[in-house]
Every structure is written in structure tokens, then in C-alpha cells.
Amino acid sequence: MSEKNLKVDIKDLSVEFRTDYGIVKALNDMDVELEEGETLGLVGETGAGKTTTALSMLRLIPNPPGVITGGSVTINGKDILTLPEKDMLDIRGNVVALIFQDPMTSLDPVITVEEQIAEVVELHEEGGHQHARDRAREMLELVGIPCERGKEYPHQFSGGMKQRVVIAIALACTPEILIADEPTTALDVTIQAQVLEMMRDLRNKYNTSMLMITHDLGIVAEICDKVSVVYAGHVIEHGTLEDVFDHTRHPYTEGLFNSLPNLENRSEKLKPIKGLMPDPSNLPPGCAFCPRCNYALPICETEKPPRYYRNDEHYVECHLYNEQNVKEGKVIERADYNE
Amino acid sequence: MAKKNTDIKKSKGLFAEAMVRLRRNKGAMIGLGIFLVIVLIALLSPVFFDYETDVIKQDYSQVKLAPCSDHVFGTDEFGRDILARVCWGSRASLAIAAIVTVIALTIGAVLGSLAGYYGGKVDMVIMRIMDIFMAIPGMLLAICIVAALGPGTEKLCIALTISSIPSFSRIVRGAVLTVRNSEYVRAATAIGSKDMHIIFSHVLPNGLAPIIVQTTLRFATIILSIAGLSFIGLGIQAPQPEWGSMLANARSFIRDYSYMCAFPGLAIMITILSLNLLGDGLRDALDPRLK
Amino acid sequence: MIKFIIKRLLALIPVIIGVTFMVYFIMSLAPGDPALLLLGDDATPEQIAALREEMGLDQPFIIQYGRYMVNLFKGDLGTSYKTKNAVSAEVFSRFPNTLILAGFSTLISIILALPLGVFAAVKQNSLFDTISMVIALLGVSIPIFWFGLLLILLFALKLGWFPVSGFNDGIKSLLLPGLALAFQHMAAIARTTRSSMLETIRQDYIRTVRAKGLPENKVITRHALKNALIPTITVIGLQIGGMMGGSVLTESVFAWPGIGRLMINSIQGRDTPMVLGCILMFSITFSIINLIVDIVYGFVDPRIKAQYK
Numbered sequence: 001m002s003e004k005n006l007k008v009d010i011k012d013l014s015v016e017f018r019t020d021y022g023i024v025k026a027l028n029d030m031d032v033e034l035e036e037g038e039t040l041g042l043v044g045e046t047g048a049g050k051t052t053t054a055l056s057m058l059r060l061i062p063n064p065p066g067v068i069t070g071g072s073v074t075i076n077g078k079d080i081l082t083l084p085e086k087d088m089l090d091i092r093g094n095v096v097a098l099i100f101q102d103p104m105t106s107l108d109p110v111i112t113v114e115e116q117i118a119e120v121v122e123l124h125e126e127g128g129h130q131h132a133r134d135r136a137r138e139m140l141e142l143v144g145i146p147c148e149r150g151k152e153y154p155h156q157f158s159g160g161m162k163q164r165v166v167i168a169i170a171l172a173c174t175p176e177i178l179i180a181d182e183p184t185t186a187l188d189v190t191i192q193a194q195v196l197e198m199m200r201d202l203r204n205k206y207n208t209s210m211l212m213i214t215h216d217l218g219i220v221a222e223i224c225d226k227v228s229v230v231y232a233g234h235v236i237e238h239g240t241l242e243d244v245f246d247h248t249r250h251p252y253t254e255g256l257f258n259s260l261p262n263l264e265n266r267s268e269k270l271k272p273i274k275g276l277m278p279d280p281s282n283l284p285p286g287c288a289f290c291p292r293c294n295y296a297l298p299i300c301e302t303e304k305p306p307r308y309y310r311n312d313e314h315y316v317e318c319h320l321y322n323e324q325n326v327k328e329g330k331v332i333e334r335a336d337y338n339e
Numbered sequence: 340m341a342k343k344n345t346d347i348k349k350s351k352g353l354f355a356e357a358m359v360r361l362r363r364n365k366g367a368m369i370g371l372g373i374f375l376v377i378v379l380i381a382l383l384s385p386v387f388f389d390y391e392t393d394v395i396k397q398d399y400s401q402v403k404l405a406p407c408s409d410h411v412f413g414t415d416e417f418g419r420d421i422l423a424r425v426c427w428g429s430r431a432s433l434a435i436a437a438i439v440t441v442i443a444l445t446i447g448a449v450l451g452s453l454a455g456y457y458g459g460k461v462d463m464v465i466m467r468i469m470d471i472f473m474a475i476p477g478m479l480l481a482i483c484i485v486a487a488l489g490p491g492t493e494k495l496c497i498a499l500t501i502s503s504i505p506s507f508s509r510i511v512r513g514a515v516l517t518v519r520n521s522e523y524v525r526a527a528t529a530i531g532s533k534d535m536h537i538i539f540s541h542v543l544p545n546g547l548a549p550i551i552v553q554t555t556l557r558f559a560t561i562i563l564s565i566a567g568l569s570f571i572g573l574g575i576q577a578p579q580p581e582w583g584s585m586l587a588n589a590r591s592f593i594r595d596y597s598y599m600c601a602f603p604g605l606a607i608m609i610t611i612l613s614l615n616l617l618g619d620g621l622r623d624a625l626d627p628r629l630k
Numbered sequence: 631m632i633k634f635i636i637k638r639l640l641a642l643i644p645v646i647i648g649v650t651f652m653v654y655f656i657m658s659l660a661p662g663d664p665a666l667l668l669l670g671d672d673a674t675p676e677q678i679a680a681l682r683e684e685m686g687l688d689q690p691f692i693i694q695y696g697r698y699m700v701n702l703f704k705g706d707l708g709t710s711y712k713t714k715n716a717v718s719a720e721v722f723s724r725f726p727n728t729l730i731l732a733g734f735s736t737l738i739s740i741i742l743a744l745p746l747g748v749f750a751a752v753k754q755n756s757l758f759d760t761i762s763m764v765i766a767l768l769g770v771s772i773p774i775f776w777f778g779l780l781l782i783l784l785f786a787l788k789l790g791w792f793p794v795s796g797f798n799d800g801i802k803s804l805l806l807p808g809l810a811l812a813f814q815h816m817a818a819i820a821r822t823t824r825s826s827m828l829e830t831i832r833q834d835y836i837r838t839v840r841a842k843g844l845p846e847n848k849v850i851t852r853h854a855l856k857n858a859l860i861p862t863i864t865v866i867g868l869q870i871g872g873m874m875g876g877s878v879l880t881e882s883v884f885a886w887p888g889i890g891r892l893m894i895n896s897i898q899g900r901d902t903p904m905v906l907g908c909i910l911m912f913s914i915t916f917s918i919i920n921l922i923v924d925i926v927y928g929f930v931d932p933r934i935k936a937q938y939k
Contacts, residue, residue: 020363058841062832085846092843100841105834110856110931120842153932169842471648475913478875483653483909486897487660563773567875570775571882571894583775590779590883594787604776612771619767 006074007177007209008034008057008096013071015052015061015233022281026052027233028288029071032211034177039203039210041224041241043217043256047277049233050213051101054179057211058092059083075177094124097175101182103163107154113165114140114150117172124173139168143198160191167195171202178203179211184219196222217256221245226313229253232278232288239314247329249316252289254332287319295320295332357548360624367620373613381429388423395419395578403596412602415585416592421599424580425606431581432610435492436561439499444554446500447507454508455515456538465508472505481564485573495574499561510553514546521545548625552618559614566607582607631928631935638921649913650702654695657906663687667711667900707910708903712896717907721889725911727797728888732877734808739816740866746816747823748858752850754828762820769817774876778810778883795885807884811876815869819862826861830854860931867923874912 010032017024027049034040042050055061056073059080073080075096080088100106108116117136122129137147143164154162163183170178180199184192200223203210212224220227220241227244229237229252237250248254255273262268275292284290290300297319305319308326316326361367388394398418406413412421454465472480484498518524519542527537568574569583577584582603589599665681666673682688686697701708707717746766750759785806786794797803830836831854839853840846878890885891893908895901928935 055837060837060840089843089845092841094843098838098841100834100838102834106838108835108839108853108857109933110860111853119839119844123843153936155933155936166838169838471645471652473871474645474649474917475653475909476871476874476916478872478878479909479912482875482878482893482897483656483905486902486905487656487658489661559771564875566773567775567879570773570879572898583773586776586779593779593783597783600776600779600783604773604779607773607776608768608771611773612767615767615771 005036006033007036007076008032008211009072009074010053010056011072011074013053013056013073014069015049015056016067016069017065018067019065024281025233025283026066026280027056028283029234030230031235031238032228034209034211036176036209037207038225039212039223041220041227042211042213042230043215043220043227044230045215045277047280048230049280050230051181052233053230054098054181054211054213057096057177057179058098059088060092090124093120093170093175094173095175096177096179097170097173099163099166099170099178099180099183102186103159103166104186106166107162109154112151112153113157114147117150117165117168120169121172135172136168139172140165142171142202143168144194160187160195163187163191163195164198167199167202171206171208174206174208176209177211178208179213181213182215183212185214185216199223217260229256232280232283234288234317236289236318237314237316239310243310243314247310247314248332249310249314249321249326249329250289250318251293251295251320251332255292287317357624361620364620364623366616367624370613370616370618370620373609374617377429377610377613378433380426381433384423384426384430388420388426390427393420393423394427394580403592403599405596406598413596413598415588415599421585421602424585425582425602427580428582428585428603428606429610431492431575431579432562432565432607435496435499435565436558439496439503439561440554440558442496443500443503444507447504447509448511448550450504451508451511451513452515452538452542455512456519456534456542462512466512469505469508472502473509477502477506477560478564478567481568482571482573485568490573490576492575492579495565495568498568499564502564503557503561506557507554510550511546514549515542518542518546552622552625555614555618555621559611559618562610562614563607631925634928635921635925638924642917642921645917646914647699649917650699650910651695653906653909653913654698655691657902657909658691658694660900660902662900662902664711664902667902668709668714702910707907710896710901710904712899712901712904717903720892720904721907721911724887724889724892727886728877728881728890729915730804731807731811731880731886731888732873734804735812735815735877736866736870736873738808739812739819742812743816743819744823744862747820747862748827748850748855750820751824751827751831751858759824763824766817766820766824769813770821772814774810774814775879775883777813778807778880781806781810782883797887807880807886810883811873811880814876815873818869819866822865823858823862827854827858830858833857856930860927863923863927863930867920870919870923871916874916 010030013027013030013032014025015027015030017026030049030053032040032042032053042053044050052061052066056068057075057080059073061068068081075091080091083091107113114133114136117139118129118132121135122132125131125135137150140147140150145161145164145168149157154165157165163186167183170180183199184195187195196219199210202208210223212219214220224241226240227238228235229244229250231252237244237248237253239247244253245257248257252273255271258271259273261270273292274294278284278288278291284301286302287293287296287300287305290296293300300319303319305317307315307317308321308323309315310326320332396419398414401410401414401418403416404410404414404418410420410422412425414420415424450465450469454462475483480502481498484501485494488494488497523545524537524541527541565574565581566583566586569581570587572584572587575581575584577588585603586600589596589603593600663678663682665678665685665687669677669681686694689697698708705718707721709715710717710720713720746762750762753759782794785791792806793799793803831850835857836849836854839849844852877888878893880886881888881890882894889908889911893905896904896908
């Protein structure tokens with residue numbers, strides 16, 4: 001594992017939000033490893049802590065109420081949690097860029113689109129304002145917006161175009177690491193495909209390492225090399241796309257797949273995961289998924305499951321497994337399961 | 340029937356939650372506490388001070404006494420006890436403000452709901468008239484009315500009510516509009532609920548939050564206006580005690596008897612402060628978005 | 631934009647007509663015969679009757695109002711019962727003083743309140759925030775006229791730094807009444823600025839800007855402030871009405887030779903035409919300032935500017 005060229009290495013990261021209504025544990029020993037040039041999918045339900053993970057990589061978790069209580073975030077070999085704010089500014093937007101979830105609210109309503117893109121260029125590149133504006137126009141064309149429209153304000157743009165602008169801002173300084181936080185959730189399906197296509201092209205063009213945060217397994221299959229499945233602020237299964245899709249181990253991951261409609265057999269009933277995410281201010285002591293799990297054992301209620309490796313990359317955290325049966329699978333059933 | 344029950348439960352739940360937030364808000368609780376004390380003083384002042392003998396009776400043997408054990412707040416230029424007058428003064432301010440608020444809010448609520456709920460021509464006519472009222476600054480409108488009608492308590496009430504109606508109807512209209520355009524009211528319309536049912540069970544409860552907050556703050560403004568108008572001689576007339584007119588009298592003696600200016604002013608400020616604290620707390624409690 | 635301004639200026643005309651109608655109507659309820667008041671008690675009934683006819687007092691109300699309006703457009707606001715001078719001359723000679731006082735107060739309240747509110751929001755829950763918000767809370771609670779009296783007591787009577795009243799000493803005379811009038815508005819503006827700033831810095835687009843690597847001070851000055859200014863301008867606009875009511879009280883406390891004090895004196899002297907003239911002057915100014923506020927909006931918020939077509 002040591003020869004991995006890690007761009008991002010998050011280890012045992014724990015984040016709490018201390019609110020009036022109690023302590024919300026958003027991340028609980030979260031792990032993320034992102035290699036150079038690779039795209040990692042971070043999959044989970046709303047509230048699983050995906051966005052918090054993304055923000056932690058830029059050290060932008062709002063404090064108060066957010067507090068990092070443990071773990072480390074290493075980017076390009078530097079522990080960014082201890083970095084002075086000045087150095088952090090050089091990382092934001094330049095080394096690590098973030099595409100936000102909601103394009104409707106992610107752009108400053110009172111500043112022209114062009115200026116918003118130029119701003120990030122001016123911060124990180126030499127050449128002054130004129131260069132930054134030229135670059136901004138270039139970026140607009142790159143994401144498929146005629147550069148004359150740069151003089152307009154966000155309210156004059158549609159949702160899809162705003163997301164393109166957000167992407168243009170993120171890519172303007174050709175970052176080494178791009179975090180896309182549900183970049184297509186707020187968009188129409190047809191626009192989603194366009195935006196994804198564009199992101200893939202740009203990633204290939206600049207060899208960007210990418211963290212794709214999504215709850216959409218279709219997007220993962222489309223664009224990711226590896227997948228981490230997140231539940232209650234913790235990775236419960238991780239592996240390559242093939243590992244996780246074809247050799248699914250965790251009952252939760254299986255549940256995610258079963259929740260997808262099967263287009264080949266449309267008479268088949270969906271099998272949704274029962275219940276809801278546990279309240280992050282009151283997590284169960286054992287496996288966080290236990291209350292919703294069809295396979296739960298008595299031990300699941302009291303003890304956190306250890307990590308079992310199926311191969312160098314693929315691991316699962318679940319009491320159903322041991323060193324042997326994790327390799328064989330066949331513990332859980334899946335509709336289209338073909339081990 | 341069962342559906343109705345859950346409705347009620349839900350709105351109660353929201354309100355109870357707001358109350359919990361309100362109770363947690365230290366400022367709001369202090370404000371409420373002070374305000375209740377002031378109300379209590381207003382209610383009980385006749386018990387402690389007799390109007391004829393303590394409040395308005397002039398006593399030239401005790402003129403302009405600085406605060407002492409007999410007269411904790413001192414006496415004024417006619418030898419009247421300032422403490423008694425300040426306490427009695429709260430009665431005038433609170434009573435007038437309460438009457439004005441209730442009447443203006445009722446009229447404003449009717450006009451505002453009509454304008455907001457029905458829209459179109461009704462809205463246009465009502466709001467254009469309100470616009471003209473709003474084109475005159477509230478205090479000046481009140482001054483204008485008092486100037487025409489002459490000073491006096493009832494006339495002060497009329498003036499303040501008229502000048503408060505436009506802002507109340509605006510607030511109510513705004514609240515009604517926001518709620519009316521919401522999905523759940525559209526849903527209620529879609530399942531065929533009657534207008535009145537929608538207004539009473541959806542629009543008003545949901546639009547209530549800003550109305551409550553604004554009413555609290557408006558109540559404070561009205562108390563300030565009463566004092567202001569009385570200060571310039573257009574409000575409550577002598578010898579009836581009122582904070583603003585007490586200040587107007589005391590100002591002639593400010594150089595040598597500054598304590599006479601202190602207490603009525605403090606009384607106004609503490610009253611307004613308590614209402615502002617309460618209003619801020621209510622706003623935070625009813626609008627969790629801003630936390 | 632120019633089209634919008636012209637449109638709004640034209641829209642002012644019906645408002646002003648409405649306002650004059652209302653004020654004229656209200657003031658016509660005032661007791662007393664204007665002719666009698668104008669001529670004095672020793673006038674003969676014949677003289678009074680002649681003047682009533684000349685003034686059109688025997689005509690129906692609407693005709694009287696029409697006459698008043700025609701004269702108003704000629705710049706004639708009638709004759710003072712008291713001084714027998716033209717109301718317009720007296721009002722116009724006093725009006726600049728009111729404008730100076732209100733303008734000065736508006737200026738200092740905005741200049742002090744904006745940085746105060748921004749700083750308090752940025753340093754939320756700090757000592758600075760707590761202290762300045764307590765002061766602001768006191769500021770919105772203190773009655774203007776009492777605060778004015780306290781200022782006089784301390785700075786004019788005890789310390790003798792400033793004159794007690796009047797406008798004979800230039801900026802020195804202006805400072806105390808200006809501060810008295812400004813304090814409440816400063817407090818209100820600072821409170822709004824703080825709360826809208828707090829709301830703004832939690833917006834997604836501010837997060838976007840931070841993710842660009844912009845230093846926090848520039849995040850505030852370049853992005854947050856401009857957005858937070860929009861609700862602040864609304865409040866400044868709403869404050870203007872209060873500012874005018876406040877200026878009447880302030881002028882009364884400081885014996886300031888403006889139209890507020892002129893109006894109060896005229897009310898006490900039952901000088902209806904003068905009162906009417908003063909209130910009209912206030913209302914017209916108020917409408918014009920509201921228009922200016924709307925225009926400023928357009929400069930700050932492109933979404934509003936887009937509606938100004």
C-alpha cells in the first residue's frame with residue numbers, strides 16, 4: 001500500500017457539529033484515499049457526511065458549530081489541519097477545487113459571472129486582471145457558454161448553465177484535485193448527462209484526480225474508478241468499481257443496489273432499505289447500520305465491526321464476515337447476484 | 340375529523356417548539372420579565388398612590404426636592420412625587436398603546452388579509468390608499484391628525500390608530516401573500532377546501548410569526564410615539580401624568596434639577612428595551628432559519 | 631435606468647396629490663374660521679365675510695382643495711395666520727436647516743453603523759459584538775428627545791463644549807442635535823447590518839468564494855458586504871420616515887430653526903396653513919428620498935435593476 005501515490009489521504013477523521021440541540025457526529029473515523037489521476041466515488045444517503053468530508057479537505061467546515069475532533073487530512077503529503085491559514089489559501093481553488101451541490105445558490109448574485117471566474121484565476125495565477133478575464137472567457141467557452149454572456153449575472157442563467165459556471169470556477173486554475181459534491185443532483189436528467197460528459201472530458205484532459213460525491217450509483221458506474229460507500233460518517237465498504245459492484249459485501253451496499261429499479265425486469269418489485277439513517281446526534285453503539293439491517297446479529301448491536309479485506313483494495317466492515325468468507329461472499333443475497 | 344386533529348397537533352407542535360426556543364432565549368425572558376413587572380406596576384399603582392392626593396395634588400412646601408427617603412425619585416416643580424407620577428404614567432402609556440394596537444391590528448388584519456388573499460383589484464385599491472398614508476411619515480401623520488383634532492387622550496388614540504393601520508395591514512398582507520403562494524395552501528385549494536377554512540386553518544397560523552413579532556415591536560413604537568407627542572404638547576394633557584409630558588416639564592429645570600429628567604426618560608427606555616428584547620427573542624424563536 | 635427614474639418621478643405625482651388631499655382634508659377639520667383667525671378678533675363681520683368670499687371659504691371643500699392645489703403648483707402655500715407672511719417663504723427659509731440636520735444625522739449614522747454591524751457579525755459572539763449590540767439595543771430603545779436632553783445636560787450644561795440650542799455656531803451647533811437624531815438610526819442600521827451579514831456569510835455562494843482561496847477579509851468586503859447591504863438599504867429606507875418624525879422632536883429639544891419646530895409652533899398657534907405647508911414639505915421630501923433609495927437598490931442588486939426596465 002505504501003507505493004500508492006496518494007493525492008488525498010484522510011484518516012480516522014471525526015467531525016462534530018455542536019449545536020443547541022446536541023452534538024451531531026457528522027464524521028466518525030472517516031477514511032478517504034484518492035490516488036493521482038483516479039476518480040473515487042463517495043456514495044451514501046443524504047446526511048451521511050459526504051459534504052462534510054468535502055469541506056474538510058478545504059478546511060472549510062464552519063466553525064462554530066463544526067469541530068474536528070480527531071484524525072488527519074493529508075493533501076499532497078501535507079497535513080492541512082495544521083497548516084497556517086495563508087498556505088491554506090494557496091490550496092483552495094488552486095490545488096483542491098470544489099464543485100458545489102446546488103448551482104442555484106452557489107454563485108454570488110451581485111457579481112457578473114465572468115468576474116466570479118476571473119477572481120479565482122487572479123488569486124492563483126500571475127498576469128493581473130486582464131489575464132484573469134481572458135482566462136475566464138476561455139473557461140466559459142470550454143464549459144459551453146458563449147463568452148459574451150460572461151457580462152451577465154447569475155440570475156440570468158438557467159440551472160444547468162449556472163452549474164457549468166460553477167465547474168468553470170472550479171477548473172479555472174486546473175486544480176490537481178477536484179471534488180464534485182453531487183454536481184448533477186439539482187439538474188434535469190438531460191443536462192446531467194451533458195455535465196457529466198463535460199466533467200469526464202475535462203478530467204481526462206488535465207489528468208485531474210477527482211472525488212465524486214453522489215448518491216447516484218449510475219453516475220458512479222459511469223465515471224468512477226473506485227468507490228467508498230459511506231454510512232453515518234464512516235466508510236463501510238470500499239473497493240474498485242468492479243469489487244463493489246460485482247462482489248458486493250456489505251448489506252447496506254447491497255440495499256443500495258436493490259433500491260434501483262431493474263430495467264430488464266420491470267415487473268420486479270423494488271426492495272428499498274427499511275427505515276432511515278440513524279440520528280447522527282444519537283448513533284447506536286455498535287454497527288450504525290444495524291437497526292436497518294436484515295442480517296443483523298446480536299453482536300452488531302454492541303460492537304463496531306472490524307475491517308475485513310477481500311483483496312488489497314476491497315474491504316468491508318461487517319460482522320457477517322471473517323477473514324475467509326469475505327473472499328467467497330455468498331453471505332448476502334442479491335437480485336442480480338452473479339459471483 | 341381525524342385529519343383535522345392531526346392538523347391541530349402539528350401547528351401546536353410548531354408553536355410549542357418556538358416556545359421552547361423562546362424560553363431558552365435569555366434576552367427574551369429578561370424582556371418579558373421586565374415588561375410583566377411594568378404591567379404589574381401599572382395595575383397596582385392605584386393601590387400604592389392615590390391619584391388625587393399623591394399624583395396630581397400640588398404641594399408648594401415640597402417643591403423640587405431631590406430624591407430622598409420620603410420621595411425616592413424626588414418631587415417636581417409643583418411638589419408632586421415623581422415616583423407616583425412615573426408609576427401612574429405607565430398606566431396611560433400601556434393602556435393607550437394596548438387600545439391602539441388592538442384596534443389598528445384588527446383593522447389592519449382585515450384590510451391586509453383581504454388585499455393579500457384576494458389580490459387583484461381589491462389588493463390594488465386597498466394598497467394604493469395605504470401607500471398614500473405611508474407617504475406621510477407615521478409620526479407626522481399622527482401630529483397632523485392631533486393638530487387638526489386638538490390635543491387629548493381620545494384624539495391621541497385616534498391619531499395613533501390611523502397612523503398605525505397602514506403598517507399593520509402591510510405586515511398582514513405580506514404574511515398572507517407568502518403563505519398563500521406556498522405549496523400547502525395550493526394543495527389545500529386543490530383538494531377543494533373553502534376560502535374561509537384555508538384562511539383560518541392555514542394562512543393565519545402560518546403567517547402568524549411575523550405578525551406577532553411586528554406587533555410587539557409596533558407596540559414599542561406606539562409607546563414611543565405617545566411619549567413623543569406628549570413631549571411636544573400634543574398628547575396627554577396636564578395634570579394627568581405621562582412620561583413624555585413629564586419630561587417636557589422637567590426640561591425647563593434640567594440645569595439645576597436634572598433628576599427630574601432622569602426617571603420619566605428611564606421609564607420610557609426600560610419599557611421600550613423590554614419590548615425590543617422580547618421582540619428580538621420572538622423573532623429568533625419563530626424564525627429558526629436565522630439562528 | 632433613466633427610463634425607470636422618469637417613470638418613478640411621474641408616479642410621484644399621484645402620490646403627492648393623494649398626500650396633499652389627505653393632509654388638506656385632515657387639516658380642514660381643524661376648528662376655527664380661517665378668515666377670523668387671519669383678520670384677528672377686532673375685525674368686523676363685513677370684513678370677515680369679504681375675506682371668506684375672497685378665500686373661497688364659502689365654496690364646497692373640493693373647490694377649496696382645487697384652489698389650494700392650483701396655488702401649490704404656482705409655489706403659493708397660502709398666508710400664515712400668525713405672521714401674515716407667505717407660508718412658502720417661511721417654509722423654504724427654514725427647510726435647509728432641517729435638511730442639514732437630517733442629512734448630517736443620516737450620514738454619520740450610516741458611516742458609523744455599517745462598519746460596526748459588519749465587524750460585529752464577523753466577530754460574532756466576541757466581546758466587541760456583545761458590547762456593540764448592547765449599545766445598539768439601548769440605542770433603538772432610548773427616546774430621541776430624552777437622549778437629546780441627556781446630551782444637553784452633559785456636553786452643553788456640565789462640560790460646556792457645545793451650545794445648548796439653536797444653529798448659530800456652525801458645526802458646533804450641529805453636533806449635539808445631529809448625534810441625538812443619529813443615535814437611534816445608527817443603532818437600527820447596525821443591528822440590521824449585523825443580522826443580514828450573519829445570514830449572508832452562511833450562504834452557499836460565500837462558501838464558493840472561500841473555496842476559491844480568497845482571504846477572509848476580502849470575502850467580507852468584496853462579496854458578503856455587497857449582498858448584506860440589500861436588506862440594510864431597505865431598513866435605511868424605512869428609517870427615513872422615523873428620521874423625519876425624530877427630527878421634529880430633535881428640533882424641538884434643541885430649538886433648531888427648521889420646519890419641524892416651525893410646525894410645532896404653528897400647531898400651538900393654530901396656524902393651519904403653516905402646519906399644512908410643513909407637513910407637505912416633509913411628505914414630498916420623504917417621497918423623493920424613498921425614490922432615491924429605490925434607485926440605490928438598483929445599483930447594488932442586479933436582480934432589482936433588471937426589473938427597472
